[in-house]
Amino acid sequence: MMKRFVYADNAATTQISPEVLDAMMPWLTDGYGNASSIYKKGREARIAMEEARHKVEKALGVPQSRPDYPVEIYFTSGGSEADNWAIKGAAHLMAPKGKKHIITTVFEHHAVLHTCATLEKEGFEVTYLPVNEKGLVTAEQ
Known part of the structure; x- marks a missing residue:
């Protein structure tokens, strides 16, 4: 008999969705640069982070951040x-x-x-x- 598992701690940690995992795999394996750094992987990570920020802005209907406009979307560590x-x-x-x-x-x-x-x-x-x-x-x- 298989025991059923019920996870009741989604407020602390939630299983990542397959779509998010697929989107993140390249950054977790090859594109792991620090987005605040000036080396190539860092610059690539920064570009990807800004693209992600624009996608979130668009999804939420807020103006896109640009040099002459304040950033509306901030990413935190948790x-x-x-x-x-x-x-x-x-x-x-x-x-x-x-x-x-x-x-x-x-x-x-x-x-x-x-x-x-x-x-x-x-x-x-x-x-x-x-x-x-x-x-x-x-x-x-």
Whole structure:
């Protein structure tokens, strides 16, 4: 009898789709240059990264980045870095307007909680809402 496997940790790591694997294989095997470097493989990686950025921009309907226009799509190393950038970016954007209050939950990923704790040290007010037994925030909170 074959045992059925259920994977329930997609929030941490998700199996790569076959289409993504096919698209990435050349870069994982031959084109592994550092996109910030000036050597040939690095320049090739940079070109590929910019092409990927334009594809994402097009898919999301945002203006394509170019030298005279700010980049709208940023690639991060993973979810924790993305959480950090998003929260700090929004907080520092709103702070000059006098909006220095962040509301989150006690149940967030540590990347969110650590970023909020850092912002508290910078003078932001952070409210940590509790969640109910289903992991939800209720209107009363």
